[in-house]
Amino acid sequence: MHRYVEQVLExxxxxxxxxxxxxxxxxxxxxxxxxxxxxHPEYEKAAILERMTEPERIICFRVPWQDDKGTVHINKGYRxxxxxxxxxxxxxxxxxxxxxxxxxxxxxxxxxxxxxxxxLPMGGGKGGADFSPKGRSDDEIMRFCQSFIQGLFKYIxxxxxxxxxxxxxSGKEIGYMFGEYRRLKSLYEGVFTGKGMCWGGSNIRPEAxxxxxxxxxxxxLASRGESIEGKRVCVSGFGNVAWGACKKARALGAKVVxxxxxxxxxxxxxxxxxxxxxxxxxxxxxxxGIGAFQDKFKGTKFFPGKRPWGEKCDIALPCACQxxxxxxxxQTLVNNGCKIVAEGSNLSLTTDxxxxxxxxxxxxxxxxxxxxxxxxxxxxxxxxxxIMEQWKPEVVDQKLKDIMFGIHKKCVDTAxxxxxxxxxxxxxxxAGFLKVATAMMEQGLV
Numbered sequence: 331m332h333r334y335v336e337q338v339l340e341x342x343x344x345x346x347x348x349x350x351x352x353x354x355x356x357x358x359x360x361x362x363x364x365x366x367x368x369x370h371p372e373y374e375k376a377a378i379l380e381r382m383t384e385p386e387r388i389i390c391f392r393v394p395w396q397d398d399k400g401t402v403h404i405n406k407g408y409r410x411x412x413x414x415x416x417x418x419x420x421x422x423x424x425x426x427x428x429x430x431x432x433x434x435x436x437x438x439x440x441x442x443x444x445x446x447x448x449x450l451p452m453g454g455g456k457g458g459a460d461f462s463p464k465g466r467s468d469d470e471i472m473r474f475c476q477s478f479i480q481g482l483f484k485y486i487x488x489x490x491x492x493x494x495x496x497x498x499x500s501g502k503e504i505g506y507m508f509g510e511y512r513r514l515k516s517l518y519e520g521v522f523t524g525k526g527m528c529w530g531g532s533n534i535r536p537e538a539x540x541x542x543x544x545x546x547x548x549x550x551l552a553s554r555g556e557s558i559e560g561k562r563v564c565v566s567g568f569g570n571v572a573w574g575a576c577k578k579a580r581a582l583g584a585k586v587v588x589x590x591x592x593x594x595x596x597x598x599x600x601x602x603x604x605x606x607x608x609x610x611x612x613x614x615x616x617x618x619g620i621g622a623f624q625d626k627f628k629g630t631k632f633f634p635g636k637r638p639w640g641e642k643c644d645i646a647l648p649c650a651c652q653x654x655x656x657x658x659x660x661q662t663l664v665n666n667g668c669k670i671v672a673e674g675s676n677l678s679l680t681t682d683x684x685x686x687x688x689x690x691x692x693x694x695x696x697x698x699x700x701x702x703x704x705x706x707x708x709x710x711x712x713x714x715x716x717i718m719e720q721w722k723p724e725v726v727d728q729k730l731k732d733i734m735f736g737i738h739k740k741c742v743d744t745a746x747x748x749x750x751x752x753x754x755x756x757x758x759x760x761a762g763f764l765k766v767a768t769a770m771m772e773q774g775l776v
Contacts, residue, residue: 332367335360338379351436354681356383359443362759365748370767376775378767382442385435387411391481393459395474398467405474407481409457410438411491415769418489419455420445420705422496425503429458433652437676441705443762444698447737450709455491457482463498475506483511488519488715494708495524497569497651501536505529520715523708532711533723534730535704540574540649541727542703542734543674544582547645549738550670550693550754558645559583564638564663566590567649568610568620571674571701575647576607588638590650591620595638598630606630642666649674657682664690673697684755699741699758706733 342356360379373379393405408431411419421441424434434456442454459478463471486493495504504524511521525531534541548558561584565572568591576586585601589610598606606627613622624632639646639659646668648654654675660683663671671687672695673679679687679694687694710729714720721729741757744764750756770776 331361332364334367334374334379335364338383341380342383346432346435349432349435351432352439355436355439355677358681358684358755359439359759359763362756363763365750365756366760366764372771373767376771378770381770382413382763382766383439385410385412385438386414387485388431388435389457389482389485390431393461393474393477393481395470395477397470405459405461407457407459407478408434409482409485409491409493410434410455411485412438412454412456413442413766414453415766415773416446417451417453418487419491420452420494420708421454421456422458422494423499423503423507424456424458424496425461425463425498426458427460427462429460434458440676440698442766443759444702445705445709446762446765447699447740447758448702448706448709448733449736450706450733452492452705452709452712455493456496457493458496458499461498463503468502471503472506475503476510479507479510480514483514486511486521488521488712492520492708492712493522494705501526501531520712523711525711527720530711530715530720532707532714533721533726535707535711536570537574537577538707538726538730539571539674539701539704540576541578542706542730543571543575543647543649543672543700544578545703545731545734546695546700546738547647547670547672548582549735550672550695553742554693557583561585561644562587562642563645563647564588564641564643564668565647565649565674566595566638566654567651567675568592568614569649571704572647572649573607573610575649575674576602576610579647580604580607584645587643588641589620589623590638593619593621594632594634594636596620596623596630596632597638597641598627600629639663640666643668645670645672647672647674648678650678651675652677653680654678655683656680657686659683660686660690660692664692668692671695672700674701676701687755693752693754695741695754696758698762699737699754702737703730703734706730 438456445452740761744761745757
């Protein structure tokens, strides 16, 4: 390993004790970048890696709120504004009980290079709170969101930082936060993405991550002279990413045989049809678990407490959460004939699973490339807001297709340029990194 890269890794670990997730994210990128350091001695002189691995700003604040019984609760709120070298900070807000600074720094660092790959002018950030909306009334969620924005509103804005949704943050939460921001600032601007259609949102935004994921897989298959039509697809997850991926994969002729939730997974040998895919939305609105599929649709089987990676498929699309596929599960998939694993969730594969992809006959795409369709569509929403227009669904969809084609091409071309043909991890990391590093060099020591 290059001496400079080793020094930065040691520094990162020393200055961020206990933050294993963040260190792993940094290491994953720098292992790829290591092989190009000799060609760019100017990066060490300008301390590019040290600056790139240190957030520009971290905002931490308390979030006091009152539940329906009058009990006062205090949660912790965060926003990690990691890099603005190529545009305003951009990344989701996550509301979940396990949210902490390590998770958010890891995701924010990943976001920098994902946003870079889209070709749109967006920096990287992430935020959230250790609060779960599950089981809370709409009034409780509204009061929490309003208090959260009271702690954050001074630090965000259309040209500064544009948050979006993430786990636990749907259109409902975005609406409450946008309303409170508008009230506090007396300003109507595109400060959030994922907004409602009648107040500045974009067509196909809920489906965009899943759509983009399938478009990326199409290009992976095309590089082997294959089509997605007729392929068996295992999808995990129950949210918008999984929903969008199921919709688009089916529309293109694939057979989706699994979806999953926190309680287990559903297997359907016949493949999910349109009615079954839309039933995902019904269950979410009713706050019911995925096991209800088995009661409504004959031929579907529910496997409680398990993940779908033991089923036979051609393509696996993990769309649920971080670290949802380990090395053993990956090995089982490949043994059962899986040829492509593309991340729909952020950091879907564990570190050991990612390492194993290098020695298995499987094409693997990291989330910073294959799930970038969501933030790409968010960038398109920002564009629409800035010119006060709302594009038709087919216009947004075509732009999304073009962006995903561009991301795939950057990954493939960059990997080939450095003698790493077919290595999507290397291609995504280095292509994303070089754009940010170039911007930092050209803007001086800031």
